[in-house]
Amino acid sequence: MDFAITDEQAQIKEEVRKFAENEVKPHAKEYDRDEKFPHDIVDEAAKMGLCGATIPIEYGGAGYDALDSVLIAEELFAADPGIALSILATSFGTEAILEYGTDAQKEEYLEPVAAGEAISGAAISEPDTGSDVSSVSTRAEKDGDEWVINGNKMWITNGSVGDFFVTLCKTDPEADGRYNGFSQIIVESERGGFEADKITGKMGIRASDTAELVLDDVRVPEENLVGTEGMGFLQQMQFFDATRTGVAAQGVGIAKGAAERALEYAQEREQF
Template identity: 50%
Template sequence: MSFKLTKEQRDIKKAARKFAEGEFPDRALEFDRQETFDLDLWRKACEFGFVGVFIDEEYGGAGMGFFEHSLITEEFWAADPGIGQAIMSASFGAELLLLFGSEEQKQAILPDLVEGKAMIGTAITEPNAGSDPASATTKAVRDGDSWVINGNKMFITNGSTAKNLVVFCQTDPENSSRHKQHSFILVPTEAPGLEADKIHGKMGIRASDTSEISLSNVRVPLENLVGKEGKGFSQLMEFFNRTRPHVCAQGVGLAQAALEESIRHVKERYQFGKPLASFQSIQFKIAEMATLVRAARNLYYEAAWTVDKGKPDHALIAMAKWYAGEIAVRCADEAVQMHGGYGFIDETKVNRLYRAAKVLEIYEGTKEMEKTIISRSLLQS
């Protein structure tokens, strides 16, 4: 197996870093403190072709893979997690349409996403249904030629900014199998009865829109069903196989940034008449961080590779997702420690990295759920 990126992949990674380092730093603190984001920055990223690279060319995308999507994500998160999330999560849900959507749904939504005209989102989590999505109770009931949807969704990325949400709904609550009760339905956010309330006070990634969604008698056409009725849970698992390597890349990008910020700081900061970099305890921290980052990167490279080869390895993806989150938290913690009091102030980048890291062990599958997936694959084989 070759671990060397192709020239095209190296060029993509280099271009993503150049764009992010040129555009993000001047506004990162502003967006973090004000919990806001300038959509013109997302549109500019779309113009450069960074959004939706995994979308087929016939829908305006670059026709690349989730690996290339992850490479861009890594560089964007290394520059700033909040802005990186705000831009790269704009396509969160496009994976479902590519996998299971009708041709009409793809043509109606994907080109606008790639061109920077409209974001998409996916509404899965509920106030009482997080790690157990099969317990989701948002209901969609047939009424003539429409679905009528009622329920609440929590922690929804792009909930207040997306033009459309792919909503995980219970369409067959009486089915004896709890894994066959749900379906995905495409819901325009402008539909009467849908309300989005932006969540404030997040620990990190504050530039990214996270909202609570309320659906009260929201009516959409029957043809807004994404894929087959009753297949929502299995579709969700396939969806996560595509999106979790993306989360791994977030963790690796954050950890890489923590490492680079730490190296810069310990070379410049003097104590006892010597640079911090001259102390063995600091050298060991740097060595450990670099090793953790390399290991996590190799894991997510392989995980994303299996996805693009059409053979997603569920256990491997879970390993990569769990480990990337863990090393992000650890590296961010060490970075703050090496920065001392400066790391405790929100003006420093490592402070934002530290606050953003924890979410990587929570969303799109907690670290406990990822370990459960790994252990089951080993013990049931």
């Protein structure tokens, strides 16, 4: 197996590295200290195709593949994890729409993200439910041609800056089996009953927005259902499969950045 990257991928790495040096590093401390979402830097990243980088070209994205995306993540996270996540997570949650959404959903939600005009999110964890996804209690009930959603979501990336969230809900509490009866539903932040409370004081990655979401009788049209009703848990697992390699790349990037900074310091430090 050949693990060498292509010339095109090497060029992508170099361009992203230059962007990180010029646009990310000079402002990293400011955004981390102020716990402020870097809208201006994200806008510049969108011009380079770094927002929704894996969204297909037909929906306005750069169409990068999985390896391309982890190379991008490594370079950005080596510069600053907070701003890096702010850039790359603008498309968080769109993986489900791309995989299971209708053509109309893809046009409505993917294209603005790829253009840098919208920010998405994935609303999964809850105040008392994190890794055990099958225990989420946020409830979505059908009322005519609408879903009525009630519940709380916690530690949601882009929570107070996002435009829409692919939200995991319990739609059939009577379903047999622990992993059945869940569905993914798109919830726009402009809907009545939607509230976001920004979480501050994080130990790191502070430029990236994190919030608690409160859903109080939020109504969305039935066409906001992503994929198949009742299959949301399995769809969610596919989302994790698609995104966890990216998390690993983030760790590699952070380690790379730390090693580079340690080397720079070791070369300039005068002990005696």
